Amino acid sequence: MRVLVTGSSGWLGRHFAARLRQDGHRVTGLDLAAGPETQVVGSVADRRAVERAFAFGADAVVHAAGLHQPDLVRTRLQNFVDINVSGTLALLEAAKAAQCSAFVMTSTTSLMIDRAIREERGDAAVWLDESHAPLNPRNIYGTTKLAAEGLVRLFAQEHGLPGVVLRTSRFFPEDDDRPTALLSGPNIKANEFLNRRLSVEDAVEAHLAALSHAQQIGFGLFIASAPPPFTRDEVADLKRDARAVIARHFPDAAELYARRGWQLPRSIGRVYDPSLAEATIGWRAKTDFAAVLEALRTDAPLPFVHDASYVSPKDR
Template sequence: MNILVTGSSGWLGQTLVPRLARDGHKVVGLDPEPGATTSVVGSVVDRGLVRRVIRDEGITAIVHAAARHKPHIETHDNSEFVAVNVQGTLNLLEEAVAPGSAVDRFVFTSTTSLMISQEIRDGKAGGAEKAVWIDETMAPLRPRNIYGVTKLAAEELCRLFNHLHKLPVLVLRTSRFFPEEDDMAHAIVQSGENTKANEFLFRRLSVEDAAEAHVVALAKAKAVGFDTFIVSAPTPFTRDDCHDLITDAPAVVARLFPEYRTLYGRRGWTMFDTIDRIYDAGKAERVLGFRCRTDFAVILAGLR
């Protein structure tokens, strides 16, 4: 395939572009920031540029990973989010289905963040009695910031173009895989490394697994047609654990992984007192046959 990867200089793009190239695909990276994995410097907001790249490079598949992300809320205004996350997505979709285009599949990198309402974000402090079990059936979706709102709008554009033009589109709602620390109350207590290890229980994946999910999605897009998938490390928890995860998360983790306290203790690490949400990535495994390789058990094996 001739694959256009947007956001190619980003954390995901730096891993995905060489991964696709290893499979023998021609990969064209598009990003406003120059980088080793970017061959075209520019923005998806530039409709003319998008058109030229798709036409001139004979693009047959698109992975749209470019976006304004949650950390940009502090540095960019709302119109920038709309321009990049919504208009940029529309530009790509319209050019993908334009006369003469060879594009026959589209993978959109979305986010689990759009599934988190303010009520879920408040968690135990807001009076929640149990952790929220999150899968693709959750509705209605009430994103709590401009990042989530624009990513949800972009998802709807993807759905619409599949409906109107039969363009195969898979939407991947990835959980956290970025290296930076997020705006987490937990991070006040836990170090960044400790925090990320904990999150593999319920809301994190490695960037390598994120890239592999996109590889699988590209391969399966035409057979599936359209669908949305949560992509996250498989959780060891079940719905029956949700009450105890709010009240005493370390006890639940110790029941499932008896040695975790010893392994954590050697590093001076601790577990979150409470876990307020669990992302269920089971649908991606059932439909796409994709399962993240790195989970909490793998993290513990590394500590061991």
């Protein structure tokens, strides 16, 4: 299959493009920044660049390029609209004209987080699946990603272009833009595997599953995150005393953490539920919190990447 991958110099895009080539697909990478997986350097918001990329031939598009959370502090609002919304539209129109059999877009769980959820105002954790509504994204990143999701849905409905949207949770390797005092970067990431993170390898596999199921399902929107060990009826306990809930599921977690000088979260305010993706496109993340604990137990390398020095290629 000939696949156009946008954002091919980025963290997800470069892993995804390499994986596709490994499987024998022909890949064209389109990115603002040069990179080993990128053949066309240009913007998705520039229709001539999109045309140049499609000239290589494309049976499917995986659209991972975009401005995201870290860009909020350094980019004008208009750029978010131009790149995340107009750029997605330019790609959809080109994909329709090329009669592509799949259009997969990387979206974000962040668009489900309104201010109340972010500030953890409730007295229970919020259990988030694809039915969560109303959606009130709290910034231009989420607002433009939500608009782009709508465009993918529209092209599936109106033009029969099979589309899959993946609302992925965190997989970035760098430090959090709002680091938690006292906790190390790896400790923060390990904790997030409980409720709001996945490995970049699992993100790649989710995109592969989306690509191979798009035609069959016509349109789908899924949360992509590591499966949480919790159940919905634990939401109040998670907010009140997350450590007690974690101990129920993983009796040795506290001890394993203590050996590293790590800390478990005291309270958890939200949980992403990826079970619809498993039921519909057969994708389930391999790396979960149990895998993190197993690495601690056996002194194996951690099953996720932490690289505090990572900088998005377009910002270098």
